[in-house]
Amino acid sequence: MSEAIADDLTPAQGDLYSGPTMSRTFAKPASIADVARVAGVSVPTVSRVLTGAAKVSAERRERVQRAIVELGYRPNSAARALVSGKQTIIAVMTSDTTIYGYSATIEGIEVAAREAGFFVVISVIEFSDAAEVDRAVSLALGQPLAGIIVLKFDPAGVQILKSLPRDIPLVAVSGELDDSLSQAVLDEEAAGAEMTRYLLGLGHATVHHVSIPPSRKEDGRTIGWRKALAEAGAETPPIISASWAADSGVRIGLGLAARPDITAVFCGNDEVAMGVIAGVVDSGRRVPDDVSVVGFDDHPLSRIWRPGITTAMQDFGSLGKRAFSLLALQIEGEESPARSSERPPLVIRASAAPPPRR
Amino acid sequence: MSEAIADDLTPAQGDLYSGPTMSRTFAKPASIADVARVAGVSVPTVSRVLTGAAKVSAERRERVQRAIVELGYRPNSAARALVSGKQTIIAVMTSDTTIYGYSATIEGIEVAAREAGFFVVISVIEFSDAAEVDRAVSLALGQPLAGIIVLKFDPAGVQILKSLPRDIPLVAVSGELDDSLSQAVLDEEAAGAEMTRYLLGLGHATVHHVSIPPSRKEDGRTIGWRKALAEAGAETPPIISASWAADSGVRIGLGLAARPDITAVFCGNDEVAMGVIAGVVDSGRRVPDDVSVVGFDDHPLSRIWRPGITTAMQDFGSLGKRAFSLLALQIEGEESPARSSERPPLVIRASAAPPPRR
DNA sequence: AGTTCGCATGATAACGTTTTCAAAAGTCAG
DNA sequence: CTGACTTTTGAAAACGTTATCATGCGAACT
Known part of the structure; x- marks a missing residue:
């Protein structure tokens, strides 16, 4: 035998x-x-x-x-997928993977997905025109996908969401709740308001805001800032817009430093805050003695930066995991859109202080 | 009708x-x-x-x-893949996606792959024991993969490579050439040597080295540093080991500042350099006036850091693209392992200067 | 001892495509 | 108007797996 x-x-x-x-x-x-x-x-x-x-x-x-x-x-998993009808690939669509919050969220998704037996494919879709996004999306849809998670942190994410059909499990990850989608969010509005109140509490007359490219007209951080100012009866200065580019914060910091009436700046994220601090310091003013500058996200380098950056800690890893849980629910046939929200705590470091006495 | x-x-x-x-x-x-x-x-x-x-x-x-x-x-792409036998998914295996060099390389791979009609799945495989890595790898192998790219920047990457079968197109990405595999590399050794010569040229008696977790006994940066010191007849001080954690550089900087004989420090990457600078400054010494500190990689925040960090510019995007090209060659049936190497240029900023006069 | 039940096993169908291969329908030249 | 091509079309097979169903076998019960 x-x-x-x-x-x-x-x-x-x-x-x-x-x-x-x-x-x-x-x-x-x-x-x-x-x-x-x-x-x-x-x-x-x-x-x-x-x-x-x-x-x-x-x-x-x-x-x-x-x-x-x-x-x-x-x-042969192609044969398996064909006969069982079950897909094991989850697509994450995003405009960038090198920004800290993005990559940390993706890693969170990946870890949760792998534990559940799914795989994650990354689709980097740059925002050009809508037709281009359409093309990229339909290309990705060619894969045997169990579901899709869109990182809706910026305008590109919004555009991607628009191009996506609704006959496939779908979850959006972002900083604010809006439409009827399943969404995993970090409650940026509450954190933005808290941060603003913290600065006002230090004695600043008002707080200026440097915003990063928002996913819609105004992001949650900005709304929270605006509300907190209104609550406190403080004046609302015009918003200053930064880009993702590292230098953009530096230029803004330079400009800010020229105005002695500005004593507190709330930046849309830590990278921008680092740039603003560099610009302010370059023009000879001190942080936090002359100007307080705070960020958002708790970037790993924020604690190393000098001065250490006061910020709001976003747990992107957990955000990614929650996004996957929501998606898993849909894959199992759950009908109604679900939401998962978490509130980022403040991390007080050295970059904010009471305003200078005049 | x-x-x-x-x-x-x-x-x-x-x-x-x-x-x-x-x-x-x-x-x-x-x-x-x-x-x-x-x-x-x-x-x-x-x-x-x-x-x-x-x-x-x-x-x-x-x-x-x-x-x-x-x-x-x-x-239905499962059916397509089944009948055609052609796979369109490329797996990138790595231990981390949040470190700048890693995510930038992945993005480069992704862009090149998408242009060629492939998709990229990310497998984050943390290094624990070999058995654990084996398990994770064989799970990923369950996917219908056209090929695999391993980010061999660290010991986890080496372990992943060991667990992988050789009957599938495979490319390693790293900082140094070694075995018979197809590899895309950045010539860290040349760049490390150049950086060390630059510091010696400023007048420093020798250069200390803070290394990041290497993929084998010594990484290319360290070897280049060692060779340049030997060439110049300078003393080779013991290597100081840092981890990926942001704080680890700070602690090392604190220690370094206590030794007035140390005037030049070459760090394994920019994040560690930032930590070291923070530690040195925290203990009251100045950079670059008292101590020169340089990094490696050209992290986007390095130009914003104050002082701006002198570093070697690694083009991770191009690295990723080259890795994909190598893989595409193999998928098309090319037999012999191919290599692609590029030499990172120095970026001179403000964190290095001649040693203080005594 | 005969009948029924449970269990391990194998034959066969099904999944949704692409790939032959043969047939049908034109098309052109003589 | 016929024969030989060329082009378009459809039938059937193949890809590698899982699901369904029937079969055979031994054990257990009457």
Whole structure:
């Protein structure tokens, strides 16, 4: 008997040497049929061993497992996906992966997805015109996707969301709740308001705001800032817009430093705050003695920066995990859009202080 | 005739309402057979319109395209992959996505892959024990992968590489060439040596080195540093090891500042350099007046840091693109391992200066 | 001992495409 | 008007897996 098996050890390799020009051909991978033949059992039995869906006698299971390692067999997941109809890939669509908040969120999604047996594909979709986004999106939709998570932190994310069909599980991640979608959010509005109140509480007459590119007219941080100022009866100065580029904060800081009436600046994120601080310091004023500058996100370098940056701690890892949970709910057939919100706590460091006495 | 078609407009939906408990069921997606039925043509004809593989009369093509938009048909890529045997997913395996160099490389890979019609899945595999890595790797291998790119910047990457079978297209990305694999590298050794020579040229007696977790015994930056010191006949001080954690640099900086004989420090990357600078400044010494501190990578925040950090510019985006090109070569059946190397240029900013006069 | 039950097993269908291959329908030249 | 092409079309097979169903076998019960 062992001889009969030995005869069959090699899988079908008819096309292994398909021509003299192919110098190195990856051998055609073993299929479940090859395993069955080598193990001397039927195809479904191998499948049962693989999936554990039904009982198989110890002796046969043993034979199958030996055949599997011998042939280096790996299941073809395309065939699996086709027959089971179940997809295991989750697409994350975003305009950028190098910004800290973005990559940290993606890593959170990835970890949660992997634990649940899903894989994450990243689609970086830059914002150009709507047609371009459409094209990129439909390309991604060509994949066998179980669901999609969109990082809606900026205008590109909004555009992506617009291009997406609604017949597939979908979750948006952002800083503010809006439409009827399933959303994982960090409550930026509350945190922005708290940060503003903190600065006012230090004695500043008002707080200036440097905003990052918002996903809609105004992001949650800005709204919270505006509300807190209104509550306190403080004047609302015009918003200063920064870009994602590192230098943009520096230029703004330079401009801010020229105005001695400005004593407190709330920046849309920590990177911008670092730039603003650099600009202010470059023009000879001190932070926080002359001007207080605070950020948002708690970037890993914020605690290292000198002065350490007072900020709101966004737990992007948890945000990503919550986004995945919401998506998993939909994949399982849950009907109604769900929301998950968390409120970022303040992290007090050294970059904010009472205003200078005049 | 139009009526006959109208009767058939809806795709098969037998299981659309599969039970009273399912309140919202995603309709079973239209298949190519549904499209064929609605358009009144055969299944292969629809396929031909889709792939453009053969000519179809204008009138039928028109009918098919109308049916496609009407049904919102999207091809099932699992079925496609199954029959064609071609895979379109590339896995990037890495231990981290939030470190700047890592995420920038991944973005470069992603952009190049998308242009070539591939998708990128990210596998974050933390380094614990070898068995754990094995498990994570074989899980990822369950996907229908066209190829794999491993970010071999650290010990985790090395372990991942060890767990990977060699019967699948594979490229490693790192800072130094070693074994027979296809590799995309940045020539860290040359850049490390150049940086060290630069510091010696400013008049420093020797240069201390703070290293980040290396992928093997010593990374390219360290080797270049060692060689340049030897060339110049300078003493080689013991290496100081930092971790990826932001604080670790600060602690090291504190220690370094206590030793007045140390005037030049070459850090393994910019984040660590920022930490070291913070630590040095915290203990009352000045950078670069008392101590010169330089980094590596050209992190986007390095130009904003005060003082601006002198560093070596690593083009991670191009690194990622080169890695993908190498992989594409293998996927097309190229036999021999290929290499691609690039040399990072120095970026002179303000954090290094001649040593203080004694 | 005969019948029924439970369980392991294998044959076969199904999933949604693309790829042959053969047939049908034109098209052109003689 | 016929024969030989070329082009367009459809039928059927194939891809590798899981799901369904029937079968055979031994054990347990009457």
